[in-house]
Amino acid sequence: MLSYALRRLVQSVPVILIIMIGTFLLLKLAPGDTVDALVGDMGGADAQVIARLRAEYGLDQPVWTQLWIYMTKLARFDFGWSFVHEQPVATVLLDRLGTTLLLMVSSLFFAVTIGTVLGAIAARRAYSLTDNIISTLGLIFYATPSFFLGLMMIVLFSVKLGWLPVGGIQTIPSFYTGWEYVKDVALHLIMPTASLSLIYLALYMRLMRTSVIEVAELDYVRTARAKGAGEARLMLHHITRNALLPVVTLLGVQFSTILGGSVVVETVFTLPGLGQLAYQAVIQRDMNMLMGIVFLSAVVVIVVNFLIDLLYARLDSRIELS
Amino acid sequence: MSILESSVAVSAPSGWRVLWRRYRRNRAAVLGLILLGLVLFMAATAGFVEPTDPLRRAGEPLVPPFTDWATPLGTDQLGRDILAGIFHGARTSLLIGIISTVLAISIGTVVGAVAGYFGGWVDDVLMRITEAFQTIPNFVLLLALVAILGSSLENMILAIGIVSWTAPARLVRAEFLSLRGREFVEAARNLGVGDISIIFREILPNALPPVIVFASVIMAIAILLESALAFLGLGDPNFASWGNMIGAGRAVLRTAWYCAAIPGLAIIVTVLAFSLIGEGLNEAVNPRQKKA
Numbered sequence: 001m002l003s004y005a006l007r008r009l010v011q012s013v014p015v016i017l018i019i020m021i022g023t024f025l026l027l028k029l030a031p032g033d034t035v036d037a038l039v040g041d042m043g044g045a046d047a048q049v050i051a052r053l054r055a056e057y058g059l060d061q062p063v064w065t066q067l068w069i070y071m072t073k074l075a076r077f078d079f080g081w082s083f084v085h086e087q088p089v090a091t092v093l094l095d096r097l098g099t100t101l102l103l104m105v106s107s108l109f110f111a112v113t114i115g116t117v118l119g120a121i122a123a124r125r126a127y128s129l130t131d132n133i134i135s136t137l138g139l140i141f142y143a144t145p146s147f148f149l150g151l152m153m154i155v156l157f158s159v160k161l162g163w164l165p166v167g168g169i170q171t172i173p174s175f176y177t178g179w180e181y182v183k184d185v186a187l188h189l190i191m192p193t194a195s196l197s198l199i200y201l202a203l204y205m206r207l208m209r210t211s212v213i214e215v216a217e218l219d220y221v222r223t224a225r226a227k228g229a230g231e232a233r234l235m236l237h238h239i240t241r242n243a244l245l246p247v248v249t250l251l252g253v254q255f256s257t258i259l260g261g262s263v264v265v266e267t268v269f270t271l272p273g274l275g276q277l278a279y280q281a282v283i284q285r286d287m288n289m290l291m292g293i294v295f296l297s298a299v300v301v302i303v304v305n306f307l308i309d310l311l312y313a314r315l316d317s318r319i320e321l322s
Numbered sequence: 323m324s325i326l327e328s329s330v331a332v333s334a335p336s337g338w339r340v341l342w343r344r345y346r347r348n349r350a351a352v353l354g355l356i357l358l359g360l361v362l363f364m365a366a367t368a369g370f371v372e373p374t375d376p377l378r379r380a381g382e383p384l385v386p387p388f389t390d391w392a393t394p395l396g397t398d399q400l401g402r403d404i405l406a407g408i409f410h411g412a413r414t415s416l417l418i419g420i421i422s423t424v425l426a427i428s429i430g431t432v433v434g435a436v437a438g439y440f441g442g443w444v445d446d447v448l449m450r451i452t453e454a455f456q457t458i459p460n461f462v463l464l465l466a467l468v469a470i471l472g473s474s475l476e477n478m479i480l481a482i483g484i485v486s487w488t489a490p491a492r493l494v495r496a497e498f499l500s501l502r503g504r505e506f507v508e509a510a511r512n513l514g515v516g517d518i519s520i521i522f523r524e525i526l527p528n529a530l531p532p533v534i535v536f537a538s539v540i541m542a543i544a545i546l547l548e549s550a551l552a553f554l555g556l557g558d559p560n561f562a563s564w565g566n567m568i569g570a571g572r573a574v575l576r577t578a579w580y581c582a583a584i585p586g587l588a589i590i591v592t593v594l595a596f597s598l599i600g601e602g603l604n605e606a607v608n609p610r611q612k613k614a
Contacts, residue, residue, distance in 0.1 A: 143542070143593035147550060148568055148589065148590075152582075152586070259459040260459030260460050263465065279554060291466070297458065
C-alpha cells in the first residue's frame with residue numbers, strides 16, 4: 001500500500017523537472033529579466049553597473065548554466081527576490097500558503113461530504129422528483145462561475161441581510177483569541193468556501209449518483225440484502241465504501257483545478273492567499289513571484305495526490321495485491 | 323446484386339439520423355440545443371442591436387432594467403447599454419470558445435496520437451509533459467501566459483488553448499492504444515503505408531468521435547476561463563465580454579446589482595447549453611453506457 005503510493009511519488013520526479021524547465025522558459029520569454037527589474041527598482045543605473053549586476057546574477061552565462069543554477073535554486077525552494085514586496089519570494093509565499101490551504105481543505109470537505117450525500121440520496125431514489133430536483137440543481141451549479149456566485153452571495157448575505165462579512169480572513173482590528181478567533185475566521189470563510197466548492201460539489205454529486213446506482217446492482221449487495229441487512233446498513237456498510245472509490249480518484253484529478261479556482265475566489269473576497277498573490281503578481285509584473293507560485297502550487301498538487309493515493313489504498317484493499 | 327444492395331441501403335438509416343433520433347429522446351439535451359440556439363441568435367443579431375460600438379455611452383448611467391425603451395436591460399455606471407453588451411459578449415464568448423477549443427483539440431490530438439501510436443520512450447516523454455501541464459493549476463498557468471504574452475484577443479485564445487489540450491491528448495492516446503493493434507492497421511502497414519499516413523488517415527478517423535463529443539466540455543470550460551480572466555480585468559479591453567461586465571458591475575454591487583447579475587445569467591445559460599449538449603451527444607454515441 002505504501003509502496004504503491006511511493007512509486008507514484010517517484011514517478012512525479014520527472015514531472016517536477018519538466019515544470020522547472022517550463023518555468024525557466026517562461027521567465028526567459030517574459031520581457032525583461034531580474035536585473036531590469038532591479039535597475040527599475042533603483043531608478044536607473046549606468047551600463048557598467050548593469051553589466052556587473054548581470055555577471056553577479058549569472059545572466060551572462062550560457063543558457064544551460066543559467067538553467068542549472070535556476071533548477072538548483074528551485075530545488076532548495078529559493079524562488080529569488082520580489083522587488084514589489086522587498087522580500088524573498090519564498091518568505092511571502094509561505095506567509096500566504098496557510099490561507100489558501102485552509103480554503104482548499106474547507107472547500108474540498110464541503111464539496112465531498114454534501115456532494116456524496118446528495119448523490120447517494122439521488123441514486124437511491126433514481127428518476128423520482130427528488131432525484132430530478134437534485135440533478136437539475138447540479139447542472140446549474142456546474143454552469144455557474146465561482147466569481148459570479150460569490151458576488152451574488154455578497155449581495156444577498158452581506159449587503160441585503162448583513163449576516164456575513166464581505167471579505168478578508170478576519171475582522172480588523174480583531175482582538176479575538178481562542179475559540180472566538182476560530183469562529184471569526186470560520187465566518188469569513190463561509191462564502192468563499194461555498195462559491196469555490198459548488199462546481200465540484202455538483203461534479204461529485206453526479207459521479208456518486210452514477211457510482212451508487214452501479215454498485216447497488218452488484219451481486220454482493222444482493223447477497224447482503226438476502227442475508228437480511230437493512231437498507232440503512234446496506235447503504236452505509238456495503239455500497240458507500242465501494243461507490244466512493246471513483247469520487248476519491250476524481251478528487252486527485254480535480255485538486256489542481258480547485259487550486260486554480262482559488263485565484264478568482266480569493267480576489268473576490270480579498271482573502272490574503274496564494275491566489276490573490278498570483279493576481280497581484282500579474283498586475284504588478286512580478287515575474288519571480290508568479291513563477292514561484294506556479295512551482296509551489298505544482299508541488300502542493302503532487303503532495304496532495306500522494307496523500308490521496310494513501311487514502312485510496314486505505315479504502316480499496318485490492319490495491320495491496322497489485 | 324443491385325437489388326440486394328438497394329434493399330440494405332433502405333433498411334439501414336444513415337448514421338446521423340440514428341444519432342439524431344437517440345439524441346432527440348433526451349429532453350435535457352434538446353433544451354441544450356435550444357439554449358445554444360438562443361446564444362447563436364444573440365451573436366448573429368448583435369450588429370442590429372448595436373451597429374457601432376457596444377462599449378459606447380448609450381444613455382444616462384445606471385438606468386435600471388425595463389424602465390427605458392432605448393436601453394431595455396438598463397445601463398452600467400458608464401452609461402453603456404447592457405443589452406448591447408450581452409449580445410456582443412455572446413460573439414466574443416463563442417469566438418474565443420470555438421477557436422481555443424479547436425486549438426486545444428488539435429494540440430491534444432497530435433500529442434495523443436504520436437504518444438499512443440509509437441509508445442515506448444516517445445509515449446513516456448509526452449505523457450510526463452502532459453502530466454506536468456495537468457499538475458500546474460490551469461488558471462495559474464493561464465495567468466502566467468497572459469502576463470507574458472499580453473491580453474489581446476489572439477493571445478487569450480492561444481493561452482486558453484495551451485492550458486486545455488491535456489484532456490483530449492489523454493483521450494486520443496487511449497483510443498490509439500486500443501486501435502493500433504487492430505487488423506486494418508496491420509493491413510495498412512503490410513501494404514507499406516507510412517507511419518504518418520497510418521496515424522492520420524487510418525487510425526485518427528476512428529479515434530475522433532469521443533474527442534468530438536468531449537469538445538463541448540472543453541468549450542464550456544474555455545468560456546468559463548475567458549470570463550474569469552475578463553472578470554479580473556485581464557481580458558482584451560477592446561471587446562465586449564460578459565466577464566468584464568461582471569467585473570465592472572462589482573464596483574456598483576451595493577446600489578445596482580443587476581449590472582453584474584445579467585451578464586452572469588448569460589454565462590450560466592451558455593455553459594449550461596454546452597454541458598447539456600455534451601451529455602446528450604455522449605448518450606447518443608454510447609447508448610449502452612447509460613444504466614437503468
